[in-house]
Amino acid sequence: MRSKTIALCLSLFGYFFLAYELSREQFLPFFGIYSLLFVVYFWLTTNHQSISKKQLYTYLAFAFLFRILFLFAEPQLSDDFWRYLWDGYLQLRGISPYAFTPHDFMAQIGVEDRLLSTIYSQLNSPQYYSVYPPVNQWVFHAAVRCFPDDYKGAVFMLHCIVLLLDCCTILLAISVLKLWRNSSAKILIYALNPLVIVELNGNLHTESTVVFLLISCLYLMMHKRIVGAAVCFGFAAAAKLVPLIFMPLIVGYLKRKKGLLFGLVALGVFMAIMGSYIGIDEAMHFKKSLSLYFASFEFNASFYYFLRYLLLADYWEYWTYQPYFMGIKWVESFIAADLYTYSKRFLQLVLVLTILYQTFGLFIRRTKEQFIHSFMLVYSAYFFLATTVHPWYICPLVLGAIFSPLRFVVVWSYLIACTYITYTSPDMQETLVLVFLEYTVVFVWFVHEIFPNFLSKVTVFLKNK
Numbered sequence: 001m002r003s004k005t006i007a008l009c010l011s012l013f014g015y016f017f018l019a020y021e022l023s024r025e026q027f028l029p030f031f032g033i034y035s036l037l038f039v040v041y042f043w044l045t046t047n048h049q050s051i052s053k054k055q056l057y058t059y060l061a062f063a064f065l066f067r068i069l070f071l072f073a074e075p076q077l078s079d080d081f082w083r084y085l086w087d088g089y090l091q092l093r094g095i096s097p098y099a100f101t102p103h104d105f106m107a108q109i110g111v112e113d114r115l116l117s118t119i120y121s122q123l124n125s126p127q128y129y130s131v132y133p134p135v136n137q138w139v140f141h142a143a144v145r146c147f148p149d150d151y152k153g154a155v156f157m158l159h160c161i162v163l164l165l166d167c168c169t170i171l172l173a174i175s176v177l178k179l180w181r182n183s184s185a186k187i188l189i190y191a192l193n194p195l196v197i198v199e200l201n202g203n204l205h206t207e208s209t210v211v212f213l214l215i216s217c218l219y220l221m222m223h224k225r226i227v228g229a230a231v232c233f234g235f236a237a238a239a240k241l242v243p244l245i246f247m248p249l250i251v252g253y254l255k256r257k258k259g260l261l262f263g264l265v266a267l268g269v270f271m272a273i274m275g276s277y278i279g280i281d282e283a284m285h286f287k288k289s290l291s292l293y294f295a296s297f298e299f300n301a302s303f304y305y306f307l308r309y310l311l312l313a314d315y316w317e318y319w320t321y322q323p324y325f326m327g328i329k330w331v332e333s334f335i336a337a338d339l340y341t342y343s344k345r346f347l348q349l350v351l352v353l354t355i356l357y358q359t360f361g362l363f364i365r366r367t368k369e370q371f372i373h374s375f376m377l378v379y380s381a382y383f384f385l386a387t388t389v390h391p392w393y394i395c396p397l398v399l400g401a402i403f404s405p406l407r408f409v410v411v412w413s414y415l416i417a418c419t420y421i422t423y424t425s426p427d428m429q430e431t432l433v434l435v436f437l438e439y440t441v442v443f444v445w446f447v448h449e450i451f452p453n454f455l456s457k458v459t460v461f462l463k464n465k
Contacts, residue, residue: 004055007040008062015066018198019073024423030077031417037194038414044192045410051185060170063191067166067201071159074152077420078203078392082122084158085151087130088140089116092148097137098282102126119151129285134277135213135239136206158204165212166200172215173402179222180368186402195413199392207395209239214396222368226254230262234269244270245382246375248355252362253371299430300389300419302439307343309432347385354381372403380409380446391416408445415441 014033022030044059051059075081087097090105100108103126106117120126132140139161147153174187190196200208213236220229233250236243247266251259278286298304358374379397383389394416397409415438422430 004044005058007043008059011037011040011062012065012069015069015197015202019070019076019202022076024077024420027421027424030420034194034198034417035414041192041194045188049183049185051183051188056185056188059188060191063170063188063197064167066192066197067163070197070202071163072156073159073202074155075203077198078205079122079124081155081158081204082119083125083130084132084136084140084204084206085144085154086116086119086123087132087137088144088154089119089148089151091137091141092144096279096282097130097132097140098278098285101129115149115151129289131286131289132206133238133240134273135235136209137277139206139209155204159201162201162204162208165208166196169208169212169215169399172212172219173399176215176219176222177402180403182403189402189410190399193398193410193413195391195417196395196398200395203392205392205395206240207392210236210243211396211399213239214243215399221250221254226258226262227265230265231269233262233266234273237266237270238273242382245351245355245378248359249362249371249374249378252359253366253368255366297388299387299422300416300435300438301387302384302389302435302443304343304347304385304387305432305435307347308340344387347387351381351385354378372400373406376400376404376406376409377450389416391419406446406449408442408449411445412438412442 014037017033018030022033024030086102090097090100095105102120102123106120106126130137139158143157143161144151144154146157170187170191173190174184177184177186199205200211213232217229217232217236220226220232233243233247247263251263253259254262274283298308301308355378358378362370362374376397379400383394383397391413394409394412398413401407401409418434418438419430421434422428
C-alpha cells in the first residue's frame with residue numbers, strides 16, 4: 001500500500017506538468033508523462049478485486065485531487081474551450097450561437113467588442129456555425145454569466161462545472177455497481193483513468209455532460225423510474241446527438257410498455273429542448289455545420305482509412321485508366337462517382353445493421369449484462385466506423401468498461417493519446433503508421449475478448465498450414 005501511495009503522489013506531479021507546463025506541440029514530454037501515469041493506473045486497477053475499502057477511499061481521494069489540480073489551468077492540449085466561451089458570451093449578449101459564424105459576426109457586428117475579439121483570435125473554425133447542441137450551450141452560458149467580463153474566470157467556472165459533473169458521475173456509478181452487487185472498486189477503471197482526467201477535467205470537453213446524463217439514465221432505469229430515466233436520456237441526446245443510437249437498445253431491453261413509454265418521453269424531451277432553443281434558420285445553420293463536419297473532417301479513423309487508402313487511393317486509379325472500360329456507361333459513371341461519400345454511407349449502413357442486430361438480440365436475452373454488452377459493442381462500432389475519432393470521444397466507453405468485462409477500451413484509452421503527435425506537424429498531418437499500430441492492437445484485443453477462442457483457432461490453422 002505504501003508503494004502505491006507514493007506512486008499516486010508522484011502522479012500528482014505528472015498531472016501538474018500536463019496542466020501547467022506542457023503544450024500539445026510538445027508530444028514527446030506529453031506522451032512520456034502520460035505513459036508513466038498509465039503505468040500507475042494499470043498497476044492500481046489490474047487487481048481491483050483485492051482492494052480494501054480503506055484503499056478504495058484513498059484512491060478515490062487521489063482521483064479527486066488529480067481533478068482539482070486542473071481547476072486554475074487554461075487547457076493546453078485543446079483549443080475547443082475557446083468556442084465554448086464564444087458561444088457563451090454570444091448568449092450573454094442575447095444572440096443565438098447558431099445565428100452567425102464567428103467570422104460573419106465579427107465582420108458585421110462585433111468588431112469593437114474587445115472580449116469577443118480576444119476569443120475570436122483563438123478560434124480554430126471561425127467559418128463554422130456552432131455544432132454544440134442546446135444542453136451544452138446552457139453550460140457555456142452558465143459559466144460566462146458568472147464572469148461576464150473575464151474569460152479566465154469563465155474558464156475557471158467551466159472547470160468547476162466539469163469537476164462537479166465528473167464527481168457526480170463517479171458517485172452514481174458506484175451506486176449502480178452496488179445495486180448490481182459488483183465490486184465498488186471497479187469505479188477506479190474510470191475514476192483514475194488518465195484519459196478521462198486529462199480530456200474532461202483538463203481540456204473541458206463536453207463528454208463530461210453526456211457521461212453524467214447517461215449514468216443518471218442508467219441509475220434511474222435500474223430503480224425502475226422509467227420517466228426520469230427517459231428525461232435524462234432526452235437531455236443526453238440534446239447535449240450530444242450520439243446517444244440517439246442507443247434508443248433501440250433501451251427499448252429492446254425494457255418491456256414493451258416501458259420501452260414505448262421511455263421512447264416517447266425521451267424523444268419528446270429531446271425535440272422540446274431542440275425546438276425551444278433552435279429556430280428554423282438556426283436549425284439550418286446547425287445542420288449545415290454538422291454536415292460540413294462529417295463531410296470534411298477526418299481524423300484517427302480505422303475502417304474508413306482502410307477504404308480510403310487501400311481500396312480507393314491505391315487501386316481506383318488502376319481501373320480508371322483501363323481502355324476497355326471506355327464506352328460502357330454504367331462502368332464509367334460508377335468509376336466517376338464520389339466513392340468517398342459512398343464509403344461513408346456504407347459504413348453508416350453497417351452501423352445501422354449492428355444496432356438492429358444487437359437490439360433484436362435484447363428482445364430475446366433481456367438481461368442487464370446483455371444490455372451493457374450491447375451498449376459497448378454498438379458504441380465501439382460507432383467509433384470503429386466513424387471518420388473522426390478524437391481521444392475524448394471514447395470517455396463514455398471507459399465508463400461502460402466498469403460494468404463490462406471488456407477491457408480493450410482501457411488499452412485504447414492509452415494508445416489513442418498517440419494522435420497528439422499530429423499537432424507537432426505544421427500542416428496537422430497525421431502519422432498514419434501510429435494510427436495503424438493503434439487500431440491493430442485495439443482490434444486484436446477486441447476480437448480476443450469478443451471471440452476468446454478465435455485467435456487460438458487462427459494460430460492452430462496457420463501452424464497446420
